[in-house]
Amino acid sequence: MTITGEAIIDGVQERGAAGSFQAWDPSARAYLEPSFHMVTPEQIDRACASAGAAFDTFRATSDEQRAQFLDTVAEQILAIGDALIERAMLETGLPRVRLEGERGRTVGQLRLFATLLREGSWNDARLDTALPERTPPRPDLRMRLIGVGPVAVFAASNFPLAFSVAGGDTASAFAAGCPVVLKAHSAHPGTSELVGRAVTRAVAQCGLPAGVFALLTGTGNGIGQRLVAHPAIQAVGFTGSRSGGTALMAVAAARKQPIPVYAEMSSINPVFILPQALSARGAEIGKGFAASLTLGVGQFCTNPGLVLAIDGPGLDTFVAAASEALSGSQGAVMLNQGIADSYRKGVDALAGNEAVTTLARIDHQEGKGGAAFFRTTADEFVKRHELHDEVFGPASVLVVCRDAAQMREVAEVLEGQLTATLQIDGGDIGAARALLPALERKVGRILANGYPTGVEVSTAMVHGGPFPSTADGRSTSVGTGAIGRFLRPVCYQNLPAELLPEVLRDGNPLGVWRRLDGALTKD
Numbered sequence: 001m002t003i004t005g006e007a008i009i010d011g012v013q014e015r016g017a018a019g020s021f022q023a024w025d026p027s028a029r030a031y032l033e034p035s036f037h038m039v040t041p042e043q044i045d046r047a048c049a050s051a052g053a054a055f056d057t058f059r060a061t062s063d064e065q066r067a068q069f070l071d072t073v074a075e076q077i078l079a080i081g082d083a084l085i086e087r088a089m090l091e092t093g094l095p096r097v098r099l100e101g102e103r104g105r106t107v108g109q110l111r112l113f114a115t116l117l118r119e120g121s122w123n124d125a126r127l128d129t130a131l132p133e134r135t136p137p138r139p140d141l142r143m144r145l146i147g148v149g150p151v152a153v154f155a156a157s158n159f160p161l162a163f164s165v166a167g168g169d170t171a172s173a174f175a176a177g178c179p180v181v182l183k184a185h186s187a188h189p190g191t192s193e194l195v196g197r198a199v200t201r202a203v204a205q206c207g208l209p210a211g212v213f214a215l216l217t218g219t220g221n222g223i224g225q226r227l228v229a230h231p232a233i234q235a236v237g238f239t240g241s242r243s244g245g246t247a248l249m250a251v252a253a254a255r256k257q258p259i260p261v262y263a264e265m266s267s268i269n270p271v272f273i274l275p276q277a278l279s280a281r282g283a284e285i286g287k288g289f290a291a292s293l294t295l296g297v298g299q300f301c302t303n304p305g306l307v308l309a310i311d312g313p314g315l316d317t318f319v320a321a322a323s324e325a326l327s328g329s330q331g332a333v334m335l336n337q338g339i340a341d342s343y344r345k346g347v348d349a350l351a352g353n354e355a356v357t358t359l360a361r362i363d364h365q366e367g368k369g370g371a372a373f374f375r376t377t378a379d380e381f382v383k384r385h386e387l388h389d390e391v392f393g394p395a396s397v398l399v400v401c402r403d404a405a406q407m408r409e410v411a412e413v414l415e416g417q418l419t420a421t422l423q424i425d426g427g428d429i430g431a432a433r434a435l436l437p438a439l440e441r442k443v444g445r446i447l448a449n450g451y452p453t454g455v456e457v458s459t460a461m462v463h464g465g466p467f468p469s470t471a472d473g474r475s476t477s478v479g480t481g482a483i484g485r486f487l488r489p490v491c492y493q494n495l496p497a498e499l500l501p502e503v504l505r506d507g508n509p510l511g512v513w514r515r516l517d518g519a520l521t522k523d
């Protein structure tokens with residue numbers, strides 16, 4: 001297998017500028033091919049222009065044609081075989097079993113969106129029949145959703161397959177009929193190129209315009225900023241740091257035509273342990289929490305970076321069980337040098353904070369992330385904003401509250417989060433109910449008696465939340481709801497039948513669920 005470090009534009013692999021970037025190999029702590037090529041500004045512009053030119057043809061495809069395209073992307077990814085897993089292992093340091101699972105998730109996501117397209121209700125077709133006798137008369141009104149236009153997708157470093165080149169953002173944009181210009185993550189360029197070629201093969205095999213997909217390689221803020229500023233781009237999907245996400249939001253807002261940015265950035269995913277659960281299951285919760293915290297070296301956006309408990313029976317048992325499990329865990333290589341360095345800095349800052357005591361800490365080794373667990377009081381947490389920041393990796397802070405009222409006070413000062421977890425037993429229902437209004441305002445997903453890591457890809461899943469967990473808390477980036485980010489409504493008033501899109505025609509020729517004069521029907 002040859003990796004060339006080349007961009008893919010208009011369906012052709014192209015070498016960029018002489019400048020190069022290096023892919024860190026965390027497992028070998030060495031650098032892979034030292035000369036990956038960087039796209040030039042001219043290539044970025046060309047990729048965006050081609051995406052713009054492909055949009056009308058792509059969105060005019062039938063739902064079945066786009067479903068077949070998504071299925072073909074899935075087949076082409078599987079056809080790469082073990083070479084994809086081996087390359088991803090080398091570039092990310094993630095183990096085979098995790099990457100094989102992630103490949104299954106990636107293929108599953110593509111197929112789930114294909115199923116959504118075949119089912120048809122995503123069109124949200126609405127028909128209000130004309131009422132000519134009414135005063136004033138009501139016109140014939142018909143509405144459906146269409147794709148917003150070309151989408152710039154920034155691949156995530158921490159999901160080299162499921163949130164990268166053909167990940168959830170790309171799959172949902174394609175399903176919506178939007179071409180994708182993909183900014184590969186510099187942490188896994190070879191993996192990106194292999195998947196990029198697979199998508200390109202699927203585009204050609206399905207007879208779609210080459211501009212439906214482009215892969216941009218390289219590193220540096222200039223690439224992403226030029227991409228987001230390009231007038232052809234109509235929306236942005238991003239997973240990464242708060243600084244990166246907010247920088248791109250600023251670029252998008254400063255355009256002559258501002259565009260939406262769906263950035264998933266930072267979340268500390270509080271776990272609330274309520275008194276009866278703490279007293280009855282302190283040790284069990286401690287072990288479960290430690291396992292969730294260290295999963296994937298803590299490099300998940302849903303990592304439990306904050307635990308809240310009320311001082312009382314079971315607290316010491318919980319602390320002892322969690323600390324023991326974390327002290328016995330092994331540090332492991334992190335995704336890239338930058339992430340390992342900022343993890344070390346974040347842990348050092350927590351350990352050095354005068355309001356914090358260290359409960360467990362695995363020594364740092366070059367490139368590795370070891371678990372770290374800290375303790376503070378609710379009084380200090382409320383005062384000190386530096387304790388609210390995400391430390392990306394297996395680090396968490398325990399906040400000890402005086403009582404349920406103080407736990408609610410802490411919930412109120414939290415920033416927006418992807419998740420909140422409740423550890424509750426029967427006697428905790430009242431306290432949990434009192435917490436719910438704050439949690440509903442602050443988070444996208446509330447779960448009970450589990451752990452936030454592990455995000456099901458399904459219809460009801462919400463992987464989103466108020467800022468800064470995401471840029472726009474009205475959306476999800478996981479599950480079929482993710483398509484909504486890249487759609488907008490168009491209403492047709494009194495259009496002749498022959499000008500109407502098929503999904504809105506009389507007689508429901510596509511046989512999909514539609515809202516006819518307010519009532520859902522397939523008639």
Ligand code: NAP
Pocket residue numbers: 154155156157158183184185186187218219220221222223224225239240241242243244245247248264265266267300301302338339342343390391392
């Ligand atoms: P990142 O630094 O934000 O990079 C993500 C992507 O955005 C990359 O393609 C990057 O380009 C680009 N980018 C970053 N800043 C930009 C800017 N100012 N202008 C234009 N483009 C920009 O994220 P990362 O590399 O994945 O990880 C760094 C940190 O992000 C982690 O330590 C962690 O704190 C956080 N993170 C959070 C999550 C989460 O889900 N909450 C997930 C992953 C990472 P280049 O790579 O070419 O520079």
